[in-house]
Amino acid sequence: MSIGHTLLGLLESGPRHGYDLKRAFDEKFGHDRPLHYGQVYSTMSRLLKNGLVEVDGVETGGGPERKRYAITEAGITDVQRWLATPEKPEPYLQSTLYTKVVLALLTHRDAADILDTQRAEHLRMMRILTDRKRKGDLADQLICDHALFHLEADLRWLELTAARLGKLAEVVTK
Amino acid sequence: MKARQWWRDLAMGARFAFTGGREGWVRLLLTAVGVGLGVALLLLTTALPGALAARHDRENARADHTYNQEKKPKGDNTLVIADIDTPFRSKDVRGRVMEPEGARAPLPPGLERFPRPGEMMVSPALKTLLASDEGRLLRERLPYRIVGTIGENGLVGSHELAYYAGAEGLAAKISPPNVARIDSFGDPNLTPEKSDPVLILLMLVVFVVLLMPVGVFIAAAVRFGGERRDRRLAALRLVGSDGGMTRRIAAGEALAGAVLGLAFGTVFFLIGREAAGSAEVFGISVFPGYLNPSPGLALLVAVAVPAAAVLVTLFALRGVVIEPLGVVRTAKPARRRLWWRLLLPLGGLAMLYPMVGQGRTNGDFNEYLVVGGVLLLLVGVTALLPWVVEAVVARLNSGGVAWQLAVRRLQLSSGTAARMVNGIAVAVAGAIALQMLFSGVEADYTKQSRNDLSRAQMQVNLPDGVPIGAAARKFSAVQGVRKVTALSSGDLGDKRKDPAMSSELSVGDCAALRELATLPSCRDGDVFTLRGAEYDTDTPKLVKPGRTLYLAPSYGDERNAEVAWTVPGTLKQARSIKDPTGVMRGGILMTPRALPGRAAASVRGQVYLSLDQSVPDVREYVRNTAARVDLRADTMVWAASEQSRRFTSIRTGLFVGASCVLALIGASLLVSQLEQLRERKKLLSSLVAFGTRRRTLSLSVLWQTAIPIALGLVLASAVGLTLGAILLKMSGASVTVDWASVLTMTGIGAGVVLLVTVLSLPPLLRLMRPDGLRTE
């Protein structure tokens, strides 16, 4: 995820202080990982350098210096371009799991066991997500669903691989 | 172009009928069997008049007309034949004893040569019977050697019991109608019986009543599996066929079923035709060769059945909108209207009403009005029944689970339920009406016999000249005979020939005479005059002491014994009482010694026998004894009443037909029941899974048929009684309700339902097995 673009997008609704930006980000997107303030600071200075934001005003008071940032025309165009560009689908061609299975086969360990253990782990994760989804709001549900669908995809791969272990063994041990 | 498109659609439908996989095949087979059974019955019906005519022709060709003929002199083309039919248990054995008098004597049909004295030719059925254990008693009665069988052209049915035996010295015993001299078989100048209008009415109604349910049945058969078909049609709409095309495809499918049904029907008919040769229904058997449908009627069946199939299909699709994504039945079908349904039976009544009371007066029924009226009344049943079922079922509610399941299902598809029952309702309504008509006119066609069954149960008539005393002793010796009353009768007149005044004469011992009169005292040798008889005006004038009278006077050309007899001076008076046959005799009574010896040969003996009915086969023992006394002795079993034979045969026909029709309808009920069950396989399994008792489901299946059947039977009884009443009015008989027959017919109808439910239980139980839960 591009933090720069996300922060730019948040600025589109109006100028904000850096600390407000971090709070808004955490609330909407940062369920798993809240941003460090330093991260915000460094990103904003990069955007400033590139002319995508400008300093709208500086408040000096009791605490640290607080800059108010506003988005520039170039910044709006940049957000627009980012949103319109499709994400590259991630074909996980180099999967750790695959490697483990093949290694297990090569070393004559029980590959099915690896798959089953992994499945149990996946399901454990899915249970946690399902539980969270049930207790959370719509945003929670959508985020959890995204994760659930990905985990489900992995699980289906596990199933399929389990069903084809015999063939796979023939191929890799040849 | 358009025609080609039509043809293509029809062909496509036909192909669907044949290529629907296993389910499709089952459906096609059900339809074909249903239509086939209907067609077979129709063909049988068209063949029946022919068969009866063929029977009649055969019967006529071998008729020996021993009665009502002028006397023939002996010649080389004459034959003396004795008609000695004898009953054996409940069957009749046609028996003839013959003696050819010359080389050109007529040979009866079915024989290759005359049997010599002591020999006989028998029908195959009689041969089998005689060879069996069952025929042991009959064998005693027919002490002839079997030397051949009677050919088919000498018999009227495959199961007829008949024999021709050879004899010597028959000419001496000639006395029509039992023994006569003939020179040909068959009646050259055949006079058809004049048909009684009431009998014609009966026949017409019987035919309509029997054929209606067949029509209803065929209509139901082409609708088998309609729901699955509708789903397939929806799939066709999805790939782009329009409404007209789907209808034509459906028509093609129905047509294929109907045509296959025609083929099945023909096969069924041929099988049935062969089977008819080995079956005997209510004493009637026919040869397969008799059952040839008339070509015109057969053609009509061949055209009408497929046409009807298509029409019914299109009619059934009327209320269904087949959309690409499924079949839409208007969620709540329009409430059935009553008025036009009522019009049909009312119209029927209106057609019959003008003929009320014509049965006995001018005796002319307009056949079209009769058939039309009866048809409309019966069609009215099929039109009213769906309305009645819907109206009643909508009001049914509380009850157990089984009841609730059944009622809800009926509420949702009362039409299907009504259709299933229609056939039975029509058949029962018609049968009730007929039964009523029969029992109503029965009085006219049944001679109420006056025989007193408490005094005797059998009567044996001995031919002239057979000594009665010896005969009576032989009968007394028969096991199971309690009492023998031997009486001879003759007549006497005032002149040797063509007497002006005549009186009757009864001869018997004192005990026997006491059966006829209260005697003051009695010794052998006494003579009594009878008083108190009906219509006996000559006796008081004729019987005066000292006057010479002639026993057995001659009339016309006939020469009798003409034995002179002088009325004795001591003539006792006796008061006549009812004799065993219920008659108050008149004339004079003689004890055996009073009868002049020369006259003994000219009185005819009657022996009345009181039997111990608990002795098995007592009647057969009596008959065997009678045959030993004299072959020509005629034995009669007294029954409370004797029915007109013609009438009996119509009634028999009705029973035969009704059994066939009900069997057919039962089969159709079973088929649609099974089909319904199969379509609910998954549902049934899941109901069982969550613990529904099998009993509950079975009971709901029973209710599901029993409710519409009960309604159908009530309606059928109402219509049947109405129709019966009006038919009775038409024939001029008084209207009485024959509750026994109403109960019998409704009972049979209900029995069919019960049987169908019982027969559908094993498949139901099989369908309820959890295998149904497995997804394929």
Place this chain on the structure above:
Amino acid sequence: MTPPPGSLLAAQDLRKAYGPTVALDGAEFSVHPGEIVAVMGPSGSGKSTLLHCLAGIVPPDSGSITYNGREMAGMSDAERSLLRRTEFGFVFQFGQLVPELTCAENVALPLRLNGTSRKEAERTALSWMARLEVDDLAGKRPGEISGGQGQRVAVARALVTSPRVLFADEPTGALDSLNGERVMELLTEAARSTNAAVVLVTHEARVAAYSDREIVVRDGKSRDMERSV
């Protein structure tokens, strides 16, 4: 081998063959009161057969099934039917609602089979339909409602007798994911609130994620993931 202590329904070494096809080949199973167990596995692995055996619908060829300490093999068909009527509830993929009855009558059906009066049964049915948010469909027939609604009605019917074990065979198999999830949420919520055990047969991981524990059936053999880990 004895059933795990505290289990409500347990099976050991189940074997079942349909003709030459072996459906179960030594399967094990156990569920505790109030526990939701997912039975997973590829198509044709024997999941449904396991459920049918556990529920007493199909007798296994060999092996033992104990419910509440009682051996099921010793029960007659009538006893097992009674058990299904009173102690178990069922939800299937489809084809389970009686099309002629209204939804409320369908839900009331199991109670009626137990002899509850019609009024009483339909009142209870309505309260369950309300819990599954389908009380507005009470007067409709199954043909007039959507698949998701039908499945919720079916869940209401399965729970109406307050069963101790709820058997669900691919309860969301015919539904889209949104409807499927709603059905699963309502089902598990209702089951937890009545402390009913749930045997949930499914091949979908996201449905199985509603369970507490899963059992994997493969080639007629089962594997209890929790205990083997």
